[in-house]
């Protein structure tokens with residue numbers, strides 16, 4: 201398991217500065233936000249793309265993931281980054297999300313990153329039934345999964361409270377219906393905690409489909425607000441142990457986008473808690489010394 205930090209906490213910094221800070225804090229990897237201000241694919245020319253690669257090399261960082269979930273560039277008035285979603289009733293507006301995802305897959309392949317993460321179908325629209333929304337989501341995902349396959353990268357879906365797929369179990373039907381090996385699950389530990397999922401059980405159950413983990417802490421109230429690991433109610437020794445027991449040896453990305461005022465402090469705090477857990481022997485279930 202290797203730890204990475206998402207640039208979506210560094211929205212107030214240019215990419216080069218974000219990479220420099222994430223590396224100097226001690227992360228091995230970085231999740232690139234395919235969005236403003238770092239790498240909005242529709243507006244990313246060759247020069248800035250080269251600069252991203254050079255900054256990664258200069259700071260000895262690897263890409264853990266490309267985050268194509270957030271679309272702050274569009275700034276929909278209903279919510280700043282969910283919309284447009286894959287189940288948007290308006291076909292033209294929906295195609296903005298689809299085109300963005302295709303471009304993010306291209307960018308991912310060009311940069312040598314392993315996968316992109318994306319939204320799990322937006323909130324169900326007024327007058328739309330859940331079944332219609334799922335059917336639409338599946339139809340939209342099929343050609344995108346084929347595109348990912350052609351590009352040699354993965355397309356990962358991230359269930360989230362309030363959106364079409366809220367729980368990790370709800371991903372199963374979609375995975376089965378799309379039926380593409382290039383489609384996978386981004387298991388967001390904080391989101392699963394919000395939905396009162398039993399984390400060790402779900403981590404083990406979904407392990408065959410999980411290609412990446414997002415982590416953040418969540419308060420005991422289970423309200424969806426990302427907190428620095430160690431400051432909420434999630435049992436991180438238990439989570440890391442459950443992930444380790446699946447044999448997973450990939451990236452775990454810390455996602456703390458609410459901490460734009462002091463991302464360094466949040467990144468440092470998360471690493472302070474997680475690094476000993478990830479690099480040390482299993483500590484779950486042991487009594488405190």
Ligand SMILES: O=C(O)C(=O)CO
Nearest residue numbers: 267269270360388455
């Ligand atoms: O919306 C969120 O909370 C996310 O985790 C997006 O990546």
